[in-house]
Amino acid sequence: MKKLIALLSAVSMPAQAHDSLAPHAHPHGLSMLAGNDAVICMLFALVIGLVAYWRFRRAS
Known part of the structure; x- marks a missing residue:
């Protein structure tokens, strides 16, 4: 179970830090x-x- 949680945590980290989740500049x-x-x-x-x-x- 601990290995499964560690694997899921490792996979989900990049998705949480994606640029589209925060205000950022665009080239266009x-x-x-x-x-x-x-x-x-x-x-x-x-x-x-x-x-x-x-x-x-x-007051009314």
Whole structure:
């Protein structure tokens, strides 16, 4: 069983580190995946929107 797990782990490692799973540059244009800065900005805007919504609901 340990040999099987070791073999499966060795085979699956390259797939996890593939370039298509992370934002990266392309020779023909920009990556379509959002970068870390865009994700942080979206989460920040979502939190601000939720706080404003909760305050508005309380005031009503």
